[in-house]
Amino acid sequence: MKLNFESGFRFSLFFVLAMLLFSTCEIMAAEPALPAGLESPGTRSSASEPALPGGLGGDNAGPALPSGLSGKAESEKPADTPTGSGFPLNGFWETRIGTRLQEDRNEKEMSILETRLRLETEKHWDRVALRLSADLLADGITEEFDTDLERGEGLVDLREANILLRPLSFMDIKAGRQILTWGTGDLLFLNDLFPKDWQAFFIGRDTEYLKAPSDALKASFFTPVVNLDFIYTPRFDADRGITGERISYYNSSAGKIVGRNMVSDLARPDDCFDDDEWALRLYRNVRGIELAAYAYRGFWKSPAGMDSSRNEATYPALDVYGASARGQLGKGIANFEFAYYDSREDEHGTDPLTRNSEWRFLVGYEMEIAKDLTAGMQYYVELMDDYGNYQRNAFDGKPENDEYRQLVTLRLTKLLMNQNLTLSTFIYYSPSDRDAYIRPNVNYKLNDSWTAEAGGNLFFGEDDHTFFGQFEDNTNMYLSIRRSF
Amino acid sequence: MRYHITIIATLLFALSGNSSWAGDSAKEKAPDVDTIIKKANKVSYYQGKNGSAHVSMTIKDKDGQTRVRKLVILRMDEAAPKGENGAEANDDYCGEQKIYAYFTRPADVNRTAFLVWKHLDKDDDRWIYLPALDLKKRISSTDKRTSFVGTNFYYEDVSGRNIDADTHELIETTKDCYVIKNTPKDPASVEFASYTVWIHKTTFLPIQTEYYDKDGKAFRKYLALNVETIQGYPTVTKATMSDLRTGGETTAEYSDVKYDVELPEDIFTERYLRNAPTKYLR
Structure with a gap:
């Protein structure tokens, strides 16, 4: 090729014009630069051309090929292993402060005032995993620093300390302190007889504290036909309930609302292996529908009886049988669950000091009703067995429970600002008890470490003795x- | 003059890497649009019979603040149905899938696990496991075009949009790409009027996608930034999704990508939702 100045110039001009033309037709489609790794070899073969900058790839106006398609291996590899070696330390530090919105002559004005440090670690091997999770808690309301691991009081609240074994391909065993949950209810529990911490729930701790830990052995078996969970708790784990220490409540023997002036004495069954609990679940998934059957033998988880000679609240023996189903229905998720509570110390409902047997039914439905707005509704009813016997044997003047206790719940959750701001509310309303409990909450993630939260626990009721009204x-x-870390 | 034009033509041909720059070269004919879409769907979501990857998603808002999500994704494809007379399974099969995602970052969602059973003919089954409560929660999956864990990616971007939900039209063939316009069959179900995807000719990887509003204005853009060939499968290992209206964007980086790993099917069940299959998350 013989190029003098003039032909060189003309060549360049044609080249530019041709390129423009070429570019225009490509710009019309706005072809993306090929990502690195997709650039065509043709680009590189035209040795006379300067190398195009990364991102512009082998094309002129088209899409840059991604690196890797360009033949240029300039990609950097992000390396991050989630399950590294050693004992990784995670957790959070949290400070929480809250106050009553009205005077409660039985309790302090502040409802919560505490700072806690959660530390957790875990270690995995092929068939074994260890996990430890504990809170160091400075509680400005109880000012209690003596640790009681069973009741979760004092300086240390041990949440989890367990070992997971996978001895067989179809079997898992988890032993030690663990959080246990099953069933389909949303903040309503029928077949989930694992301990709850209602006090933590009502004073506005994080929802995770509603679940108190169990000291138990969980054996799980997995087969193509059905899966089985068997949980043995050698010593009864009661709910961490309302004693009057922080939450005032209706004391039926006193016939009035009491608090710190009358912290209730609880007679927990606490003999190892004698006062034990076992819980069983059979479950399987049938074409997207989760079916489960449950059984429990143990005790009422909250006081449901009275030892009149000692004036102590008691935890009578209880068996529970039930079943649940959950699946997609229309555009949402529907669930159904029922349970029969067999109050074994009051088989016919004639003992006025012991809670009668009862049926519990739940139906629920949850769906996204608008973008990032989810609504969940539940209807729940407790139906007292042997109601006639209950009425005939009730003490005079004692407020009578209805045969039916009905509850309707509504959960609304709205996500905003790229899901960093969550507005939510959970409402319990009982038409039979004529009381309600509303849990509004605003949660904002300032960044990946810091979260701020504000919320309330609002109780309403016409009577002093109803579940929420009290x-x-x-x-x-x-x-x-x-701050999470 | 004729001489110059020949040179120019030759140069351009060379520049365009032997592919048709006008889209009508006799040497190369674009496959039909359904074939392109099927292949693109396959290489995007169905490479190998299963796979695992570590994903780091960096969300940058318009003010430049960044948030990072880290997770491990395990994926398994349901076996393709056998053809007639027990013939070999159809290699093009893009069927039902199971996906397990295990979060490690940010710290407040550490150990949270997601399980998705992806269906073609009905809504997916989706569960989330919240470890602090030991709660296996079922979640509604009707709206797939909502943000995936606060990123600019949607669930549908992560797990794949049903190719039958749109009509596809090959509007152009560029040097490197097939340019396909996709129009939703049910416009009310989505936030876009159409989207155009640039599919790389040799790998069939979508390397750019633009979503348009009803005025034809682009408001959302996906861009593949890096591709690596892993075990013979060209794989996007870095990509970004931009919200052109707010200026926010999320960059996803994939590492430790593996295909055809030994992944037991029961990983995708409640057993491993409650107790993570750590062996497969490394």
């Missing part, structure tokens, strides 16, 4: 700030 004077609001 807590009316405990209505509170709280704020918290948490």
Whole structure:
């Protein structure tokens, strides 16, 4: 090729014009630059051309090929292993402060005032895993620093300390302190007889604290036909319930609302291996529908009896049988669950001091009703067995429970600001008890470490003795700030 | 003059890497649009019979603040149905899938696990496991075009959009790409009027996607930034999704990508939702 200045110039001009033309027709489609790794070899073969900058790839106006398609291996590899060696330390530090919105002459004005440090670690081997999770807690309301691991009081609250074994391909065993949950209810529990911490729930701790830990052995078996969970708790794990220490409540023997002036004495069954609990679940998934059957033998998880000679609240023996189903229905998720509570110490409902047997039914439905707005509704009913016997044997003047206790719940959750801001509310309303409990909550993730939260526990009721109505004077609001690591 | 034009033509041909720059070269004819879409769907979501990857998603908002999500994704394809007379399974099969995602970052979602059973003819089954409560929660999956864990990616971007949900039209063939316009069959179900995807000719990887509103204005853009060939499968290992309206964007980086790993099917059940299959998450 012989090029003098003039032909060189003309060549360049044609080249530019041709390129423009070429570019235009490509720009019309706005072809993306090929990503690295997709660039065509042709680009590189035209040795006379300067190498195009990364991202522009082998094309002129088209899409840059991604690196890797360009033949240029300039990609950097992000390396991050989630399950590294050693004992990784995770957790959070949180401070939470809250106050009653009205005077409660039986309790302090502050409803919550605490700072806690959660530390957790775990270690995995091929068939074994260890896990430890504990809170160091400075509680400004109880000012209690003596640790009681069973009740979760004091300086240390041990949440989990367990070992997971996978001895056989179809079997898992988890032994030690663990959080256990099953069933289909949303903040309603029928066949989930694992311990709850209602006090933590009502004073506005994080929802995770509603579940108190169990000291138990869980054996799980997995077969193509059905899966089985068997949980043995050698010593009864009661709910961490309302004693009057922090939450005022209706004391039926006193016939009035009491609090710190009358912290209730609880007679927990606490003999190892004698006062034990076992829980069983059979479950399988049938074409997207989760079916489960449950059984439990143990005790009422909250006081459901009275030892009149000692004036102590008791935990009578209880068996529970039930079943549940959950699946997609229309555009949402539907669930159904029932349970029969067999109060074994009051088989015919004639003992006025012991809670009668009862049926519990739940139906629920949850769906996304608008973008990032989810609504969940549940209807729940407790139906007292042997209601006639209950009425005939009730003490005079004692407020009578209805045969049916009905509850309707509504959960609304709205996500905003790229899911960093969550507005939610959970409402319990009982048409039979004519009381309600509302849990509004605002949660904002300031960044990947910091979360701020504000919320409330609002109780309403016409009567002093109903489930939520008794807590009316405990209505509170709280704020918290948490740094996770 | 004729001489110059020949040179120019030759140069351009060379530049365009032997592929048709006008889209009508006799040497190369574009496959039909359904074939392109099927192949693109296959290489995007169905490479190998299963796979695993570590994913780091960096969300950058318009103010430049960044948030990072880290997770491990395990994926398994349901076996393709056998053809007639027990013939070999159809290699093009893009059927039902199971996906397990295990989060490690940010710290407040550490150990949270997601399980998805992806269906073609009905809504997916989706569960989330919240370890602090030991709660296996079922979640509604009707709206797949909502943000995946607060990123600019949607669930549908992560697990794949049903190719039958749109009509596809090959609007252009460029040097490197087939340019396909996709129009939703049910416009009310999505936030876009159409989207155009640039599919790389040799690998069939979508390397750019733009979503348009009803005025034809682009408001959302996906861009593949890096591709690596892993075990013979060209794989996007870095990509970004931009919200052109807010200026936010999320960059996803994939590492430790593996295909055809030994992954037991029961990984995708409640057993491993409650107790993570750590062996497969390394």
